[in-house]
Structures are given as structure tokens and as C-alpha cells.
Amino acid sequence: MNIRRIECFLAVVDQGTVTAASQKLHLAQPALSRQIQTLEQELDLQLFEHNRNRLALTAAGHALVPLARQLLDKARSISVAAQSLASGQIRQLRIAATLASISELIAPFITTLGQHDPMILTVDAPHAELLERFHQGMDMLVTPSAVDSALCSLYLGRAPLRAYVSPQHPWALEGRDEVELAQLLEHPLLLLSSQNISRMQLDLAVARNGLTYRGITECGHATTLQALCASGRGIGVVTDLPRFGAHSLRIIDPSPSADQPYLGIDLHTAWSADHYCPQALEAIAVRLSGFLRNIH
Numbered sequence: 021m022n023i024r025r026i027e028c029f030l031a032v033v034d035q036g037t038v039t040a041a042s043q044k045l046h047l048a049q050p051a052l053s054r055q056i057q058t059l060e061q062e063l064d065l066q067l068f069e070h071n072r073n074r075l076a077l078t079a080a081g082h083a084l085v086p087l088a089r090q091l092l093d094k095a096r097s098i099s100v101a102a103q104s105l106a107s108g109q110i111r112q113l114r115i116a117a118t119l120a121s122i123s124e125l126i127a128p129f130i131t132t133l134g135q136h137d138p139m140i141l142t143v144d145a146p147h148a149e150l151l152e153r154f155h156q157g158m159d160m161l162v163t164p165s166a167v168d169s170a171l172c173s174l175y176l177g178r179a180p181l182r183a184y185v186s187p188q189h190p191w192a193l194e195g196r197d198e199v200e201l202a203q204l205l206e207h208p209l210l211l212l213s214s215q216n217i218s219r220m221q222l223d224l225a226v227a228r229n230g231l232t233y234r235g236i237t238e239c240g241h242a243t244t245l246q247a248l249c250a251s252g253r254g255i256g257v258v259t260d261l262p263r264f265g266a267h268s269l270r271i272i273d274p275s276p277s278a279d280q281p282y283l284g285i286d287l288h289t290a291w292s293a294d295h296y297c298p299q300a301l302e303a304i305a306v307r308l309s310g311f312l313r314n315i316h
Contacts, residue, residue: 093157192267208235
């Protein structure tokens with residue numbers, strides 16, 4: 021199967037018309053149409069139906085889209101791997117992670133890398149979908165969930181839950197850097213939605229210790245939540261690093277483990293033992309773990 025035809029098929033799917041797809045691919049419209057027709061002949065399937073000026077996917081076309089995306093991801097991975105093998109080093113590294121892990125850990129880590137380190141590219145997904153996304157062509161995975169036992173893995177460390185208050189809050193003026201969970205719950209809180217992994221960890225800790233919330237206002241975005249805290253609109257809990265001058269306090273776990281006195285999210289990284297350069301992935305994982313310890 022010709023990979024170029026798969027690219028053409030997905031371009032038409034994503035752009036909606038042959039005209040728009042041909043502009044994106046820098047390919048003449050008749051040539052693009054021939055690529056689609058040839059693909060349909062090779063597969064013995066009709067992939068599109070004409071609907072006025074647009075092309076509508078048939079049932080077969082809809083079924084082919086996710087498979088085509090996986091195939092294209094694999095083809096690109098092979099191309100990158102071949103370049104890396106030829107040069108003797110990983111040139112490009114693709115990591116799947118939650119948006120919070122990307123913005124608060126991986127992106128800051130990237131700024132510490134040198135010119136001879138791999139170029140790290142990220143793809144975000146909800147934590148429940150990370151393993152599936154990893155198997156669609158990623159090199160590594162950073163996850164707060166249990167890691168597939170078939171993969172090589174490394175425990176990165178704990179990203180602490182942080183309570184944020186304004187610089188004028190009494191806790192900030194006292195210079196406090198930690199707060200008991202029970203004391204925190206004496207106040208109404210700004211929290212992320214119940215689907216967020218940091219919120220889930222906080223909810224579990226509250227339930228585990230027989231405590232209750234006094235009041236909750238939900239905010240859909242961690243950066244907005246922290247801005248509200250910095251401006252004195254409430255006390256919020258997220259795992260994000262400090263912004264806007266907000267004062268950060270770690271939350272003491274009422275039932276801590278020996279080496280983890282604070283509430284937080286345990287992060288793991290994983291990769292395939294069959295990867296073309298697993299030693300390089302492990303080295304990056306070790307450096308990422310050290311970086312996590314330093315920033316928290």
C-alpha cells in the first residue's frame with residue numbers, strides 16, 4: 021500500500037474537500053483525485069460519496085480513518101527510527117502524557133536539553149486514554165496510572181498537590197509552606213472538575229480520612245484557578261507550578277507513607293523493550309525523574 025495515498029485520503033477527510041486538501045498537500049486536484057481513486061481500487065472499497073461540493077465518507081471510509089491514522093503514525097515512526105539508526109542517536113522522541121504533565125513537567129524539562137539531545141514532541145490525552153495513545157506510535161508514555169507490565173518502566177516521582185493562596189493571605193504572610201488537610205478543608209475551595217486526576221487524588225484523600233468539604237467551586241482550567249487564588253478570590257488546589265505570585269503550600273497527608281509525607285500524584289514513564297533504542301529512552305527517563313525531584 022502506498023503511504024502517499026493514505027496521506028491523500030486523510031487530507032481529504034480532515035479538510036473536507038479535494039480543493040482544500042490539494043492546497044494543503046501542494047498537489048494538483050486531478051492528481052489528488054487519482055490517488056484517491058487508485059486507493060479505492062486497491063482496497064476494492066468506495067471511501068467517499070459526493071455531497072454537493074464536499075465529499076462525505078461512506079461507512080467503509082469511516083471505518084478506515086483510525087486504521088489509516090495508525091498506519092501513517094507507524095510509517096513516520098519508521099522514518100524517524102531509520103534516520104536515528106543511521107546517525108547513531110535518537111533525533112526525535114514522541115511522548116504521550118496528560119496536558120498537565122506536559123505543561124508542568126515535560127515542557128520545562130525540554131528547556132534543559134542540549135543540541136545533541138533528542139527533540140521531544142508531545143501528544144496529550146486524558147489519563148484513561150494514554151496507553152491507547154502510546155500504542156499509536158509514541159516512543160514513551162508519562163502516566164499517573166498503573167503501567168502495562170509488558171513495558172519497561174521507571175517511577176519518576178510524586179508531583180505534589182499544592183494549595184494556593186494570595187500573597188496577602190495569612191498563611192503566606194506567616195511564611196508557611198505546608199498545611200494539614202483537615203485545616204485546608206475548613207475553608208471553601210476552588211477545585212478542578214471531578215474528572216481531573218489531581219481532583220480525584222484529593223477526593224480520595226478526603227474520603228480515606230473521613231473528612232468532608234466545606235464548600236467547592238469548580239473551575240475548568242488550572243491556570244485560571246491559580247489566577248483566582250493569586251487575586252485573593254479563594255484557596256485552590258492543583259499540581260501546577262506557581263504562577264502570578266500565588267503562594268504555594270504542600271498538603272500534609274494525614275496517613276503518609278514513610279517517604280511521601282505530602283499528597284500528590286505518582287508519575288511513571290514507560291517504553292517498549294522492543295524499541296530500536298531502549299537504552300536512550302531509559303537515560304531520558306532517568307533525567308526526567310531527576311528534573312521532577314528538583315522542581316518539586
